Amino acid sequence: MGDKAGVVPAHHELVVDALLACAVLAFTIPTSMIGYSFAVWGRAPFWIEVLVGVVTAATMFVRCRTPWPAVVASAVCACVTGQTVPMALAAFSMTAEHRPRRWQYVALALVAVYWVVDYMDPHTDRSVYLNVVRAVTLIYLPALVGTWVYAYRRMVWDLRRGVREREEIAAAEERRKIAREMHDTVTHAVTAMVLSAGMARDATEPGEVRELTATIEDKGVQALSELRELLTVLRHEEGDLAGGVDAIARLVGEAKATGLHVDLRLDVPPEGLPRQVSHACYRLVQEGLSNIRKHAPATRVLVTCEAVGDQVAVSVTDTPDEALHGRAAGRTGVRAAPSLGGGYGLAGIRERVHLAHGRFSAGPTPEGGFTIAARLPLK
Template sequence: MSGMRGNFAGFAARRRGEIGDVLLAAAVLAFTIPTTLMGRSFSLLANVPDWLELLAGVATAGAMLLRRRTAWPMIVGAVVCAVLTGQTVPLALAAYSMTAEDRVRRWQWVAVALTGVYVVADYVNPFTDQFLYLITVRALTLVYLPALVGTWVREYRSMNAELRSGVRLREQHAASQERRWIAGELHDTVTHAVTAMVLNAGVIQDTEDHEEIGKLATGIEDKGVQALTELRGLLTVLRREEVYQSSHGVEAIPRLVEEAKDIGLRVSLHLDFPQGALSPQLEHECYRVVQEGLNNVRKHAPGSDVRIVCEADGDVMRVSVVNTPHGRRETVRECPVLESGYGLAGLWERITLAGGRLESGPTPEGGYALTARIPFQPSRAGKS
């Protein structure tokens, strides 16, 4: 039984509009056919045969099935039915449907005309009172008011459709942002770890010092474990605005510098920021800027000197990675990792979303500079 109810509910949800049309057609038949068969109809015209009244009722009911495509057959049918049978219910249904489905441009005039037809039909009805003002009130209530209600229903449907469309667009935008964020995190994590591992492996091939080989192999293992830890933490975060637990902050930047020195880069670091004043998200962005800058130096200028600055300037955190022109390359093994093209683009998106600005380009001395400026609120962050 529950399965049958579920199937019926699903069918009713899918065919709600068609079911409504059938119910309106059935209502027209219920108000016109029985009165004609029982001889209780009161036509505005004299000596109208029963078959013509029945035909008018059936035609009007059939026109209700077309109300979503066009309103005029329904409107004409309702007027004809009121004239031939004296039944005014189709007028109310037609007035509501024409505005609810938005099928008549100047619906006010049509509603006034239908209201007038109702007044005439009700006035000649021998079973109702003959007070014109009461008939007018009934006409406005039963014909013009349903037309107004139809406009409200139409506006509600339109607003609901816009809200649903907006929700879908926001969901798609959120999903797109999430995919970009995950792609950026994957790129930064994997690129840095793999670059360091490849460089260490290359150094192992060029040295015969067993102690140095053991140190480099340990570094490869540590970077692999670190990358796996970050990936595992990233995969557990699907829709979360805060950074994942294993993400790195500003305190991890010196470790990046030491790793770069281990493979032969000449790197200097200047850190100057208020302790505890930066949010975890902002610290993570600073870490990613330094990481991407060092990766670019390894790939494009492995023999250059690198200057890293991470300092707070008022309410702006400035992080820069600047390298000199190419120096001697014999001390550093070039990285054979292929270009991905996603590093700077992903970093730009990351900094922009944080409300900051990312600049990159050659320096006047012939080197290259990567600089990020990210605003923050030191007073509020310090209190927390």
């Protein structure tokens, strides 16, 4: 039975089938040997009784695949040998393993066969009432109990499948979460380090070189610290994800140190924000500044993070500036950091915003720049 996959081990089913086959043989062969068996038309030859008993026992090994061999063979066995126990086993297996659409009619047919055999049995009373009671109790009731067993197995199977699906969804979400954190932490730090290293290569003043190398060192230490905090969270130890709105000013200061022209509008009480919302704001600003370093360093940048009613609006917008482009051409301005492509940053920010039940947008501005923005609920 396909629905029982993972509920009953295959070797357990084989053991049960073998025990049921032995039970059928124990009820048919000995009674035929001692002459206690009978057929509804009189008495069948011994070899036919043995053959019918063996065939009925063999059908127990296919009862989990199809119910019909056991149903037919048990009914024939009852008519040839007078043994009705195989019919009870077949009725139960029919509904416990398969539950055919019209199992009630099949069960009633077996009840009728049982009643005829029981009524014809020379070793029992010929009471119609008792014959009916025994037929319903020993045939229809096992079939009914089988439907409950079938429903229970299906419920267990559905629960296990649901658990596996939830585990897979949770694992996929954890992988995405780790990927987002790794991308945002490493990309931002490495971009700043590469940009500072390029500026240090072109610097001529020893003091400027020392300042840029110190910036590289600081960004490396910061990246290691954030990675350590991320590992702490993944190990389920005390700790929290790095960065919140209180760290946005630091991001802007670091961007200015690498030559970007950035203005900041920050008007959000950091203690009043949910952790997930605060972290999403931080990562959006971090991703926006990293993208500007890589793709549009000679622009003016506006970073906003303000509380608007019951929401917080955060955005990073760059606007082209001809004067900055001219200075960049003269090698006195900022340079673009090398980009290896990827495209995971904005997708990760979009996922963060949606997880915080906010709205995300990204696209070009009428002035020829680019903006990424989000609105997130404060509660």
